[in-house]
Amino acid sequence: MNRRRMWSGRRPGVAIAAIISTVLTVLIVPNAVAGAAGTVPFSGNDAATGTRTVTIADITDFHGHIERGADNAAAFTLADSHNPDNMVPVSTGDLVGGSPYDSAVAKDQPTLDMAKAWGLTISAVGNHEFDRSVADFNNRIAAPANGIDWLCANVSARNKAQGGKLSNVKDYAIRDVNGKRIGFVGALTDALGSVATPQITKDADLDERAVDAVNRVAHELKQSGKVDAVVALIHADATAAQGLGKDVDVAYTGHTHAVKFGHTDGGAPIYEAGSFGRAMAVQDLVITGSGRRAKVTVENVDLGNGTEQASPTVPGVIRVEGLDAHTTQSAWMSAGSTGESMVDRSQRMYAVAHAHAAQVGGAIVGTLAAGANFDKRIENGQEDSVGMLVADANRAMIQRTLYAGERLPVVGFSNDGSLRTGKLDLDGNGKVSVREVDSLMALQFKAAHETLTGRDLKSVLAEQFRFKEGQLRRRWIGISSNVSYRYVERDSDGDGNHPAETAFDGDHDDRAVDIEDLTIDGKPVDDDDLVIVASNSYLLQGGDDYHAFRSGTNYGELNMSYSEPLKQYLAAHPQLAPKKMPTIGVKA
CATH class of the missing domain: 3.60.21.10 (Metallo-dependent phosphatases)
Structure with missing residues (x-):
């Protein structure tokens, strides 16, 4: 039957x-x-020809x-x-x-x-x-x-x-x-x-x-x-x-x-x-x-x-x-x-x-300054404020839990793809709930860290830039507010093609720019200096085609979701407002 x-x-x-x-x-x-x-009629079934219709x-x-x-x-x-x-x-x-x-x-x-x-x-x-x-x-x-x-x-x-x-x-x-x-x-x-x-x-x-x-x-x-x-x-x-x-x-x-x-x-x-x-x-x-x-x-x-x-x-x-x-x-x-x-x-x-979800996600984890919000809009060529906020939170977590007292500088990152909503305070009431943080950071990554050389860190920053159809384009990544740098467009090759017009496969230097004047906490960073990097487990393993992170050493993950650093950062900084963007510009 x-x-x-x-x-x-x-x-x-x-x-x-x-x-x-x-x-x-x-x-x-x-x-x-x-x-x-x-338009044609629905063909249905035809007993004479044995035709039958299945809909997908x-x-x-x-x-x-x-x-x-x-x-x-x-x-x-x-x-x-x-x-x-x-x-x-x-x-x-x-x-x-x-x-x-x-x-x-x-x-x-x-x-x-x-x-x-x-x-x-x-x-x-x-x-x-x-x-x-x-x-x-x-x-x-x-x-x-x-x-x-x-x-x-x-x-x-x-x-x-x-x-x-x-x-x-x-x-x-x-x-x-x-x-x-x-x-x-x-x-x-x-x-x-x-x-x-x-x-x-x-x-x-x-x-x-x-x-x-x-x-x-x-x-x-x-x-x-x-x-x-x-x-x-x-x-x-x-x-x-x-x-x-x-x-x-x-x-x-x-x-x-x-x-x-x-x-x-x-x-x-x-x-x-x-x-x-x-x-x-x-x-x-x-x-x-x-x-x-x-x-x-x-x-x-x-x-x-x-x-x-x-x-x-x-x-x-x-x-x-x-x-x-x-x-x-x-x-x-x-x-x-x-x-x-x-x-x-x-x-x-x-x-x-x-x-x-309303019951378990309604708890308030932080408050924002009057009229403030953090969102992914790009203004005046600068980073989105929510990306930098998450990067700062990552940095603070690693500094507090693993590298307190260390003399090595710590830098935070967040990738755009890991931030799933357009802004932090979704209802605009100045209060940030568990639901809003977990909606922003809805993927199942872990908070993570590793060590890079100054040279590798410059390679990471350079991977933001690609030439497409002859124009220099930037892929946005959240960088903690204690970092500043300038970039210089690299020369084209002998054929007049920019290096980044070919697909990046991780086996050769395909950067479109060179990074110069890199500072962390106001101090210059040399190529051989060591830097602690804090982010999520996906990005630090080369996710979103940021292959230079794979050069890191001492990789480790914290026993917490990648949203936890932001929750703790918000709790520790009431009435939070976006920080001034770091200096990131073209070197003359």
Whole structure:
């Protein structure tokens, strides 16, 4: 017997539910589209040819944004109503990690519970799934109780084997839907080393390019006749999927938080559906035949009911944000509902998580001077004030706990990517709460330190600068207020090209500038001087392409989150105001 799933409060055996489903299908059918060619009718099933239609609804880089959980539930409900009981919801990675406080404070369990309410049972592994370590992902997030098949074909076979560090990860998963067998193959970005710590990269043990792994598994599935269609889920930029071959029928990508559309070398469409639960890619796989002889056509689906494309140039990706509250949704979403629809459950889950977060995150850890705030705006070519504040807090923590009385200077750093909100005092009330600090610093890094030479420190500072399209560009990094320096643009090479126009690979000096007149606490720093550096564990291990940090010695981590130094700094400095920016300029 085909066991029907319950979506949007549909009750099997109740006449009104069948009527509602029929009416919704009629309303939505005219809105299906094929590529960018225009409107075509929903093809559905054709008994004469054996054609069946399976609908895929993909989200990516949700990052625990459970405040949009009901919006996503509404979109999944619409997608299922378009093709009742023949829709498969999937994720292309980073379902959790780097999350807002409401989910992060509970280690993203609210997100995992919400995904279960959506019926989401398939996801590619993203880099942020590893935020709390590879072991935490494998043993907790990927635990069978959460109901998700986590896919990553480019993890080494030994690591996926029993006893491996990623034993709960699979190459692929197969779903029987509408009489067809759909194979889902996942992979993680080849650039894991640039977005994760060396330990995570080592523990994940990716031993194959993402596109090669997906092609290998897709070919095996198709040639063996195990599946009638293959869906690729690659947590990497859409361009990374272009090398997929003819065994892949549709590819979903992620990681860059963009809305994109393209094609693989094998002719399949590629979709990237934004981030944070704001967009969803919805496609029909129209399948005729089976196994190696199956013919698969991909058609974009417009869910109707007031939905629109997330980008005017990207067909097949719809805007989800605000969908639950859309006025045209209210009548049909509540019709026949028992109060147990996935939308209802998502709303209740968020309310519970939000209330818990408000209770534990409301404690005040610091106060700001009247009218003061710390934010990431760049003014007059100077550092953002919140970045410098975090750097100062890192410096103070290391000075107090490890290097009190030492004569070596201490410098603090903070990378822009580790600061997840635009400003510190989110509600502008002059009081900084635990929630506001943990929202700003939502990743799972540790407070860390190491020793650099003056020469290495200059290399770190120089790595802020790159030439792009002939112009000197700066990547902003937070630097403690006791540092000043000037930079000098380096000469171009004999071909007239600047050194930084080639990609930095860590094996050669690719700086666009030289650092001069470096001082710490007003004292000049020579190349052979030793300097203590305080920051977070990710940055000091070369994160965000700051490779010069890897030259450090005496690396160590404190037994505390990277947000703890800021909490203690705020507590020790009431009525805090931004400091004057250090001198950082071009040397004449």
